[in-house]
Amino acid sequence: MSFQRVGKNILELLVLKKLLDGDRAKILSGKLKDNASASDYLLKKNLVSEEDLVKASAELFNIPFVRIQGRQLEPETLQTIPYDFCQRFNIVAFEKKGNVVQAAVAKPYFLKVGIRQGPLHTIEQEKGIVVEISATPKSDFEWALLYYKNRLSDESLPAVPSAIKTSELPSIALSAKNIDPKAIAKFPKDIIAKYQIAVFSAEKGLFKVGVVDPYDSRVDQILKFIEDKNQIKVEKYHITKDDLDYIIENWGKDKMGERVSQSTAGAPSPISVKDELRFSSPPVDTFKDEKVLSSEIKNVGGIYFFGDNAVAAPQIGRGENLRESTDLKDLAGADETDLDVFLGKQLSSKEEMIGIIQTGYMPKIVAGLFSLGVKFRASDIHIEPSKTRFRIRYRIDGQMQEFFYLPITLHPPMISRIKILSGLKIDEQRIPQDGRLNVKAQNHEIDVRVSSFPTVHGEKIVMRLLDKTTGKLTLEQLGIGGESLKRLRAEIDKPWGVIIATGPTGSGKTTTLYSIINSVSKPNINIITLEDPVEYDIEGINQAQVKPKIGFSFAEGLRSVLRQDPNVIMVGEIRDSETANLVTHAALTGHLVLTTLHTNDASSALPRLTNMKVEPFLITSSINAIIAQRLVRKLCPQCRKEANIPSEVRQEINAELKKIDNPQFFIAGKGCDQCFGGYLGRVGLYEVLTMSDKIEQAALQNQPASHIMKIAQDEGMITIRQDGILKSAQGLISLEEALKATND
Numbered sequence: 001m002s003f004q005r006v007g008k009n010i011l012e013l014l015v016l017k018k019l020l021d022g023d024r025a026k027i028l029s030g031k032l033k034d035n036a037s038a039s040d041y042l043l044k045k046n047l048v049s050e051e052d053l054v055k056a057s058a059e060l061f062n063i064p065f066v067r068i069q070g071r072q073l074e075p076e077t078l079q080t081i082p083y084d085f086c087q088r089f090n091i092v093a094f095e096k097k098g099n100v101v102q103a104a105v106a107k108p109y110f111l112k113v114g115i116r117q118g119p120l121h122t123i124e125q126e127k128g129i130v131v132e133i134s135a136t137p138k139s140d141f142e143w144a145l146l147y148y149k150n151r152l153s154d155e156s157l158p159a160v161p162s163a164i165k166t167s168e169l170p171s172i173a174l175s176a177k178n179i180d181p182k183a184i185a186k187f188p189k190d191i192i193a194k195y196q197i198a199v200f201s202a203e204k205g206l207f208k209v210g211v212v213d214p215y216d217s218r219v220d221q222i223l224k225f226i227e228d229k230n231q232i233k234v235e236k237y238h239i240t241k242d243d244l245d246y247i248i249e250n251w252g253k254d255k256m257g258e259r260v261s262q263s264t265a266g267a268p269s270p271i272s273v274k275d276e277l278r279f280s281s282p283p284v285d286t287f288k289d290e291k292v293l294s295s296e297i298k299n300v301g302g303i304y305f306f307g308d309n310a311v312a313a314p315q316i317g318r319g320e321n322l323r324e325s326t327d328l329k330d331l332a333g334a335d336e337t338d339l340d341v342f343l344g345k346q347l348s349s350k351e352e353m354i355g356i357i358q359t360g361y362m363p364k365i366v367a368g369l370f371s372l373g374v375k376f377r378a379s380d381i382h383i384e385p386s387k388t389r390f391r392i393r394y395r396i397d398g399q400m401q402e403f404f405y406l407p408i409t410l411h412p413p414m415i416s417r418i419k420i421l422s423g424l425k426i427d428e429q430r431i432p433q434d435g436r437l438n439v440k441a442q443n444h445e446i447d448v449r450v451s452s453f454p455t456v457h458g459e460k461i462v463m464r465l466l467d468k469t470t471g472k473l474t475l476e477q478l479g480i481g482g483e484s485l486k487r488l489r490a491e492i493d494k495p496w497g498v499i500i501a502t503g504p505t506g507s508g509k510t511t512t513l514y515s516i517i518n519s520v521s522k523p524n525i526n527i528i529t530l531e532d533p534v535e536y537d538i539e540g541i542n543q544a545q546v547k548p549k550i551g552f553s554f555a556e557g558l559r560s561v562l563r564q565d566p567n568v569i570m571v572g573e574i575r576d577s578e579t580a581n582l583v584t585h586a587a588l589t590g591h592l593v594l595t596t597l598h599t600n601d602a603s604s605a606l607p608r609l610t611n612m613k614v615e616p617f618l619i620t621s622s623i624n625a626i627i628a629q630r631l632v633r634k635l636c637p638q639c640r641k642e643a644n645i646p647s648e649v650r651q652e653i654n655a656e657l658k659k660i661d662n663p664q665f666f667i668a669g670k671g672c673d674q675c676f677g678g679y680l681g682r683v684g685l686y687e688v689l690t691m692s693d694k695i696e697q698a699a700l701q702n703q704p705a706s707h708i709m710k711i712a713q714d715e716g717m718i719t720i721r722q723d724g725i726l727k728s729a730q731g732l733i734s735l736e737e738a739l740k741a742t743n744d
């Protein structure tokens with residue numbers, strides 16, 4: 001099926017078909033530049049019927065016109081085009097023969113060739129089908145979409161759900177006779193237009209409300225809300241769109257005017273879009289717009305809930321979606337990766353984000369999520385759907401924090417937007433996907449890893465934010481200081497040997513190794529890394545991602561790396577005895593090797609390596625230093641409070657306190673404008689074990705870790721626990737957190 005427009009615009013075509021007056025068309029064509037806005041205007045002003053307009057559009061685009069309402073639609077056929085896609089692009093599949101799928105499009109006058117070449121083409125390719133497009137009235141499309149939705153949520157529903165055959169509301173035809181002009185003004189004009197509802201009679205606490213779409217669930221919610229808040233009773237009536245438009249035209253007037261229709265209208269007045277959009281001020285007894293809107297958002301304990309009183313979820317306008325769809329390529333363009341520029345500011349609070357969410361403009365909402373995440377130093381953003389709403393949580397300083405609950409209607413467009421940005425397939429929702437993107441926010445360059453996961457309520461997305469500046473922090477900035485730093489420096493400066501970072505997952509081992517790499521990186525030094533995954537891009541070094549599944553393991557990689565004439569090698573993790581042996585071998589042949597091992601403290605690393613069948617004498621002769629570390633939350637200096645230290649803890653810390661001039665302990669405050677719950681950032685706790693004759697001797701004799709630990713302490717090693725106590729005595733962290741993190 002070709003998808004060519006015939007050489008006329010919609011206005012000319014309507015004139016040709018005698019559906020529109022020629023003079024009027026001339027005036028309109030000067031004001032309305034494209035088919036989409038012309039069509040919208042014609043419909044809004046009731047200048048043509050929707051069916052005539054769709055038929056003409058079909059002709060214009062050289063596609064058939066079909067009616068699909070009431071047809072027997074097969075679920076299998078419907079599902080050839082995913083529901084979200086249908087909703088977004090106003091398209092629905094209604095017939096399938098072999099690999100040819102017939103799809104109906106509502107608002108064909110909005111269609112641009114873009115949908116054909118873009119997203120729809122992707123579906124065709126992936127499913128091996130050919131989609132042929134017809135035009136259908138909006139009411140038919142909406143019927144089919146509702147049918148599709150019901151089939152999705154309950155396969156056992158009857159073929160045609162009875163609820164959509166007829167409305168259960170009594171119908172009423174409105175005219176100047178039964179509309180009370182004062183009653184109309186009970187609702188603000190934009191609420192009337194947005195929800196397609198209007199009060200036409202208001203007496204003794206009873207509001208008679210005309211409803212255009214009885215199936216719009218938002219309508220029930222808003223009317224229920226109004227009943228409750230204003231102690232009145234609402235009676236609903238089914239009215240036509242024409243009647244509603246008649247009400248809107250007469251809103252704010254003392255008496256209802258003549259009904260304006262195409263046949264009775266005189267010469268059209270000049271069009272001013274601005275005039276139409278202007279919001280005339282409502283009479284005093286009108287429900288205040290703000291009151292309704294503010295009920296959309298509730299702040300409960302710092303978490304924002306949308307639509308809990310369920311008045312109105314911000315809606316993504318269809319026109320905007322279509323515009324978005326035709327510009328898919330531009331969306332990930334360079335202009336929008338600098339979020340400070342794109343948003344026009346650096347977000348600093350949840351409240352600012354709420355403002356952006358209320359615009360409903362998804363590219364900015366997603367940009368705002370990133371900007372806010374960087375502002376609060378979040379490591380991850382979680383987007384988690386449930387049945388009626390979805391939750392956005394940030395992981396900040398290791399803790400999950402709830403930020404927003406949003407209506408589920410915003411979930412599909414948000415997921416689509418993120419997928420577009422990160423190169424994931426939009427319509428693949430059944431299997432997990434991984435992608436990535438780069439953004440600049442709050443003056444930080446952020447590498448975002450996106451992972452999608454199908455849940456029963458839709459896709460859950462987790463976005464890991466990797467701040468590139470984190471990979472450039474110095475050892476001092478990470479929190480290694482004093483004697484530990486002095487010892488470590490001496491070992492780093494040796495031309496060969498192994499430096500191992502140990503600690504639990506997420507304790508910042510890799511960050512420590514990056515910091516060491518940065519401190520030794522010089523133009524005349526060849527540095528190669530083997531990582532799984534590569535966490536930060538570092539300039540001037542050669543980073544490789546191991547892929548054990550295809551045989552490129554740490555061990556395999558290390559063999560290849562050794563042929564690449566390196567000076568410094570980083571091996572992401574020692575996981576097996578083969579890698580352990582290669583690491584010691586590499587060190588003994590003149591390389592500085594940096595690696596990590598999953599043990600709790602430094603002294604346990606030696607017995608662990610012995611267990612990995614590395615000869616003890618190779619271990620002791622190759623290892624320079626073993627670092628153990630934990631990440632703990634730093635107290636916010638602005639709101640921290642002085643702590644009372646229990647006497648049983650006093651004894652343990654007294655010895656350490658002698659090393660501090662003026663020890664003072666603090667606990668987290670209740671949070672302030674500078675911090676998040678009293679904490680602000682994180683810092684590492686470290687112990688650095690260096691080799692000595694005694695320790696080597698103990699390792700060679702296969703002595704337990706506790707014995708090695710004791711020797712190291714006797715030789716002046718500051719343990720990770722002592723480091724924690726020292727940092728808490730400086731008011732940097734809480735003593736409780738320090739002891740908890742090192743209690744093993």
Ligand SMILES: [Zn+2]
Binds near residue numbers: 637673674675676
């Ligand atoms: Zn604070």
